[in-house]
Amino acid sequence: MSTFPWLKGHGTENDFVLLPDPDGSVHGDLAPELVRFLCDRHAGIGADGVLRVIDGAKQPYVEDGGEWFMDYRNADGSTAEMCGNGIRVFVRYLVDEGLTTGKPVRIGTRAGVKEVVVHDDGTITADLGEPRVGPAGVVVGANGHQWPAVAVDMGNPHAVAFVDDLREPGHLVDQPAWSPEEAFPSGVNVEFVVRRGPYDVQMRVHERGAGETRSCGTGTCAVTVASTLAARQERPVTYRVGVLGGEVAVTWRADNHLELRGPAVVHARGEFDRGWLPA
Numbered sequence: 001m002s003t004f005p006w007l008k009g010h011g012t013e014n015d016f017v018l019l020p021d022p023d024g025s026v027h028g029d030l031a032p033e034l035v036r037f038l039c040d041r042h043a044g045i046g047a048d049g050v051l052r053v054i055d056g057a058k059q060p061y062v063e064d065g066g067e068w069f070m071d072y073r074n075a076d077g078s079t080a081e082m083c084g085n086g087i088r089v090f091v092r093y094l095v096d097e098g099l100t101t102g103k104p105v106r107i108g109t110r111a112g113v114k115e116v117v118v119h120d121d122g123t124i125t126a127d128l129g130e131p132r133v134g135p136a137g138v139v140v141g142a143n144g145h146q147w148p149a150v151a152v153d154m155g156n157p158h159a160v161a162f163v164d165d166l167r168e169p170g171h172l173v174d175q176p177a178w179s180p181e182e183a184f185p186s187g188v189n190v191e192f193v194v195r196r197g198p199y200d201v202q203m204r205v206h207e208r209g210a211g212e213t214r215s216c217g218t219g220t221c222a223v224t225v226a227s228t229l230a231a232r233q234e235r236p237v238t239y240r241v242g243v244l245g246g247e248v249a250v251t252w253r254a255d256n257h258l259e260l261r262g263p264a265v266v267h268a269r270g271e272f273d274r275g276w277l278p279a
C-alpha cells in the first residue's frame with residue numbers, strides 16, 4: 001500500500017503517532033526507519049513513540065494479545081514492553097472509533113495484558129500490574145551530579161532518583177549514566193523527583209529511546225513506588241504526580257497493583273504517503 005492512515009494523540013503531552021493496522025498487513029514488521037521518520041519533529045510528524053493498533057487475535061508477538069494489542073515503539077525505533085501514557089491514548093482511539101466501550105477493555109502489550117477503564121469524565125485508568133523493586137545499590141548521574149536511585153520494573157525498567165531541585169539534572173539531552181551497568185542490561189528510563197507533600201511529587205524523566213519527554217506513565221508509577229517506600233507509607237496509597245505536561249493520579253493498591261489515571265486525547269489524523277520517505 002503506498003499510503004496508510006495515521007493519527008496523533010497525547011497523554012499529559014507524552015505524544016504518539018497511532019498506526020491502525022487491524023490484521024497486521026499494513027506494516028508487517030514495522031520498520032524502525034519508518035518509526036524514526038514518523039517521530040522526527042522536524043522532517044516527520046513528531047512524537048515520543050508509535051502505537052500500532054493490531055487485533056489481539058492477529059498479532060504475532062505475544063501469546064495473549066488481549067482484545068487489542070498495543071505494538072509500542074520508541075522514537076528511536078526500538079520496542080518497549082509497556083507505555084502507561086500510550087495505553088490511555090490507545091484506548092481513547094479505540095473508543096473514539098467505536099472499537100470498544102472501554103468498560104473495561106483488555107489491552108495486550110509485551111508486558112502482558114492490562115485492563116483499562118474509561119471514566120465518564122473522559123479520564124482513563126490503566127491497571128499496570130505489580131512493580132518489581134531492585135536491585136539495590138543503583139546510582140544514576142547527569143550534569144555532573146550523582147544520586148542513589150531506586151530500581152523499579154513496571155514491565156519496563158526505571159531508576160528513580162530523589163533530587164533537591166529538578167534543575168539539578170540539567171538539560172537531559174543525553175541518557176543519564178547508571179551503575180552498576182548490569183542493573184539495566186537493556187537500558188533504563190530515569191526519573192528525577194522532588195516531594196511537594198506527603199502524597200504529592202513532581203518529576204522529570206529521561207526516557208530510554210526517546211530522550212527527555214514531558215511525561216512517562218510507567219515512570220509516574222515507579223516514582224509512586226519509590227516515594228511510598230521512602231516515606232514508609234501504608235498501602236493503598238494515592239499520589240498526585242506532576243510532570244512537565246500536566247498531572248496524573250497513581251494508586252498503589254493493597255493487592256500490590258499500580259493504577260494510573262489521567263487524561264488522553266487524539267487530536268489529529270491524516271494519510272501518509274510512503275513516497276515522502278527519504279530514499
Ligand SMILES: N[C@@H](CCC[C@H](N)C(=O)O)C(=O)O
Nearest residue numbers: 080083084085156216217218
Ligand atoms: N512514555 C511511556 C514509556 C515508553 C517506553 C519507554 N521509553 C521504554 O523504553 O521503556 C510511558 O508513558 O510509560
